[in-house]
Amino acid sequence: MVFDAASHGTVNPSDSTGGTLRFVRTDDFDSLDPADTYYAYTWNFIRLLGRPLVGYGTGEDGRPQLVPDLAASLGEPSDGGRTWTYRLREGVRFEDGTPVTAQDVRYAVLRANFPEEVYPGVVTRGGPAYFRQYLTGPEGIGTPDEHTVVFRLKEPFAGFDYLAALPTTIPVPQRADTYPEYRWRPVSSGPYRIGEYLPGERLALARNPHWVRESDPVRTALPDAVTVRLGVSGPEVDRMLLAGEADIDLAGVGVQPETQDRLLADPAAREGVDNPHTGFVWLYCINQNVGPLRDVHARRAVQYATDKAAMRAAYGGEPAGDIATTLLPPTVPGHESHDRYPVGPDATGDLDAARRELALAGLPEGFRTRIAAREDRRKEWNAALGLSRGLARVGIEAEVVPFTSGGYFTETAGVPAYLREHGIGIVMFGWAADFPDGFGYLQQISDSRAIKEAGNQNLGELASSEIDTLLDTGARTFDAQAREALWAAVDREAMEAAVMCPYMYVKSVVVRGGRAANVRMSQVYGMYDYATISLRG
Structure with a gap:
């Protein structure tokens, strides 16, 4: 093992399943509601719970590559790039077993970008609002059938697939929208669902029994469960990682300065350190x-x-x-x-x-x-x-x-x-x-x-x-x-x-716990790729 190995490839590749992947963080998520999040680590983590239309893989050159996620293919442009059509994968289901439909995606985009259409008196949400900027309006999201979403733009935008990869296209069933409390219990369309969430203290994810591995090109979901311990001091986060009590620092911004100096001066410790x-x-x-x-x-x-x-x-x-x-x-x-x-x-x-x-x-x-x-x-x-x-x-x-x-x-x-x-x-x-x-x-x-x-x-x-x-x-x-x-x-x-x-x-100078497998850096989020991390067999 060498210093900064995860910046140049996958550390500890493994197909082993099982175990509990343990994250730790100094404070809390900004919000687990995909309409209200703007923190990079939440965008990275929330993919374990929900599937946007488009996701990211890693190309042969090591750079991020757009891949279809909830959609069966990348967007189909027409009208010179003013219209973009996405067709959903067959068989994707929410945690309660109900099918994910185009209407669930439309509702998700509306509540994030045109909240006044959904919630009386609410005019802005906490996440990005690119769709509001480029769509012709709320009417610019069409659902001709249960598996097709059509976006109509004011002007051509060749990079629209990047917008479709934002958390705001993660489907939200209107029947389950408890806004503003939805942030505590979003409905899962990904491999894990929320088992327990004590804000500022602890989050525990359990498997979504209706997730189908073969239909998901982004997530491996090898661990049986995922936990996040919240509200831990910075020095304690570093101690837990180095002591083997945690696997990954959720924030991904790096260790404390005093820890950094100690790690970089120790040749043996440097092998568990990345500098992306x-x-x-x-x-x-x-x-x-x-x-x-x-x-x-x-x-x-x-x-x-x-x-x-x-x-x-x-x-x-x-x-x-x-x-x-x-x-x-x-x-x-x-x-x-x-x-x-x-x-x-x-x-x-x-x-x-x-x-x-x-x-x-x-x-x-x-x-x-x-x-x-x-x-x-x-x-x-x-x-x-x-x-x-x-x-x-x-x-x-x-x-x-x-x-x-x-x-x-x-x-x-x-x-x-x-x-x-x-x-x-x-x-x-x-x-x-x-x-x-x-x-x-x-x-x-x-x-x-x-x-x-x-x-x-x-x-x-x-x-x-x-x-x-x-x-x-x-x-x-x-x-x-x-x-x-x-x-x-x-x-x-x-x-x-x-x-x-x-x-x-x-x-950043970041540490990966010794149990962590399939660890690689994500250039999209500037930290480890949380969709693929697992545990060594």
Whole structure:
């Protein structure tokens, strides 16, 4: 066994059945209701309970591959990509033995994306609402028979299968919808059903006797049962994994810093450790409508003066991630290596290039701005301090202003008017895709039409008609290679505008318990693939 083995293949392959797979977690799920979840680990885990129309497998190149799940095949596009048809597999049943129908899928999508059609007075749910954005409306979901679902879109969208893979297409029988209590006891269409759920304490899954292995290309469901112990402290999670009292940390974000240092220093312990890319990128955004940063050369000076090595050190150094030079991480289709603003072989900055850009901006002595960072996220805060120190070397005085995570996007950093009013030109940020596609990563942070008065994610207020056109073209392009080339072009154009500076492709240091079998990383969720993990025989 070698360090990081699960990032490059399957660890402990086995076809043994039986036993109880044990997860552990510091807090609870955000929600087991597929309409109300937005945590990556819940999306990964909830597949044991429910089957969306489309799922993910692993292609020969190791990258995620869309596969039919509840549907018998991937979506059938027509009308130039404005209509998508899915036909359900025969014989899929809920835990009570009743057949899953197209109407159950339609109801699931409605309650997640058009809740006002289902629940009086409810206008939003907690999960993604892409269907609301692209469907013609509630009437855009048709069910011509019990086995067929038809989606009608406002405009062509070539990547619609990615939307069909979201938890919001997991079927929900209307007769069993107990919203808002449905989150505690969703009805199973997957291999396991809820046996016991004590929120904040414990979840136990038992087999769904009506699940048929031969009809499921995504899940192996080899264990007899699955348990999750909730509300455990971070150090205790690490102790349980290392002591053999648990098999997998549900959150998948990595061990505590003190545990990390100890594990990486021990050659024997490293064999049970993986260090995968999570799909996240740590970056900061430069608002092009604030003070001197209106000038592209001032923004480029900031890019060149960035000490990315110091910023990475704030997260724990090399095990925490790789130095980033692109918006798209290596795990997302469309990633192409390029480096518009090289900061030297040691990643500490190119100060001469920064000074040349300052001169072009008419600011040879530098300028003042402010950096927004979440003080309750200590690593982010320390990275912001490292950024400030790096900029000061060329005369850019950047005061780090403390904020809290609560309301960061809805009330302060994600409100363009607030940034302008308070002279905040730089915002610390992190980003990952809702689905493994360049559109799913780039659109919200680079499309001018995505800029919002509050809750804004296009924090640099990037407004480029060329980028908007590239995104629109990519959305309706069916050829995968051509589509990926368009995402790479968006990445390059956005970097040319210098409104975002990626500094780290994020990695985690995670431990797998010694009993765990069939362990492999999922690039979709940035953690172990919970649909295939089992126990050694």
